[in-house]
Amino acid sequence: MLSDHFYHAAIRRTIAAFGTIFNDIKIMRKDSDGEVKNIMRVPLAYGPKQKFLARIESQSSLSDPKVAIKLPRMSFEITSLTYDAQSKLPKLNQIVRGTGTTRDAIYTYAPYNMGIQLSIMAKNQDDALQVIEQIIPYFQPEYTITINEVPDIGIQSDVPITLTSVGLAEDYEGDFLTRRAIVYTLDFELKVRFYGPVKQRGVVTKVDVDMLDGEVNDFGFLEEYVADGTAAAGVIDDAVVGKDEVDDDEITP
Numbered sequence: 001m002l003s004d005h006f007y008h009a010a011i012r013r014t015i016a017a018f019g020t021i022f023n024d025i026k027i028m029r030k031d032s033d034g035e036v037k038n039i040m041r042v043p044l045a046y047g048p049k050q051k052f053l054a055r056i057e058s059q060s061s062l063s064d065p066k067v068a069i070k071l072p073r074m075s076f077e078i079t080s081l082t083y084d085a086q087s088k089l090p091k092l093n094q095i096v097r098g099t100g101t102t103r104d105a106i107y108t109y110a111p112y113n114m115g116i117q118l119s120i121m122a123k124n125q126d127d128a129l130q131v132i133e134q135i136i137p138y139f140q141p142e143y144t145i146t147i148n149e150v151p152d153i154g155i156q157s158d159v160p161i162t163l164t165s166v167g168l169a170e171d172y173e174g175d176f177l178t179r180r181a182i183v184y185t186l187d188f189e190l191k192v193r194f195y196g197p198v199k200q201r202g203v204v205t206k207v208d209v210d211m212l213d214g215e216v217n218d219f220g221f222l223e224e225y226v227a228d229g230t231a232a233a234g235v236i237d238d239a240v241v242g243k244d245e246v247d248d249d250e251i252t253p
Contacts, residue, residue: 006197008150011114014192015078017147018116018161019044022074027130039155042120071181072122072131080115084191087111096201097153098217104153109193120184128182132166135186139163142194150195161190 022044029038093108118135122128142160149155167185 004197008195010149010192010194011078013147013149014114014159014190015046015116015143016157018188018190019046019076021145021161022076022118022135025074025131025134027127029073042068044074045075046077047075048077072120072127074118074120074131076116076118078114079117079187080113081192082115084111084113087191094201095153095155096213097155101203103201103203103207104198106150106153106155106198109149109195112192112194114190114192116188116190118186118188120186122182125182128184132184136163136166146228149193150198155195158192159191161188163187164189168241177221 024041025044026039028036029040031037081177089108091108094105095108096103096105096247098104120128120131122131139161140160141164144158144160146156147159149157163186168186168250169183169185
């Protein structure tokens with residue numbers, strides 16, 4: 001059962017699609033006269049926020065010309081992966097694609113809910129608030145994107161990304177020369193669909209159907225033929241069962 005290798009990169013595609021939403025956020029810094037001094041793009045990377053905070057703490061002196069890591073920046077990571085029983089479809093359902101005498105078929109997906117946490121790290125509150133205000137208005141509470149789930153047979157789906165919570169953490173410990181980081185954490189939940197291997201299925205080219213109109217006897221033969229739908233027109237011989245048409249001379253008035 002598990003011998004066939006397949007890989008649709010479901011989690012990888014979902015993470016990549018999630019990251020593209022936040023990879024072009026910018027902040028603006030102005031002088032006392034309100035003139036724009038600098039516009040910078042906020043870097044985004046996958047990884048736990050503790051990893052980036054540790055790098056910040058290792059370079060705590062603001063006067064040191066060697067910069068360990070620039071702020072503001074963002075990071076995101078997977079926090080949970082749970083089965084979504086409410087979205088489950090009958091497991092024998094199939095999706096079929098293709099033309100010709102064979103088709104590409106794949107069984108219905110296994111639905112899961114994935115939790116992703118986005119961390120916004122900044123040195124001052126204004127930078128962090130600029131990033132926050134460029135994200136929250138789009139999630140009310142969800143934002144929908146389209147993901148190519150199985151590109152080999154062209155399966156796409158719209159995936160809602162739901163913002164579930166927003167948190168703030170700020171460390172006031174240390175002196176005025178110690179580098180500090182203001183961290184906002186945004187928790188999201190989105191759907192992930194895991195598909196099995198793609199199989200080849202033949203096409204049904206011929207169908208035999210026995211049509212019986214009226215009552216049948218114990219042997220399953222057609223006994224009566226109703227001409228106008230109001231009265232029995234006669235009895236048909238057993239020999240005509242299975243024929244496409246019934247001749248008039250085979251009907252006993």
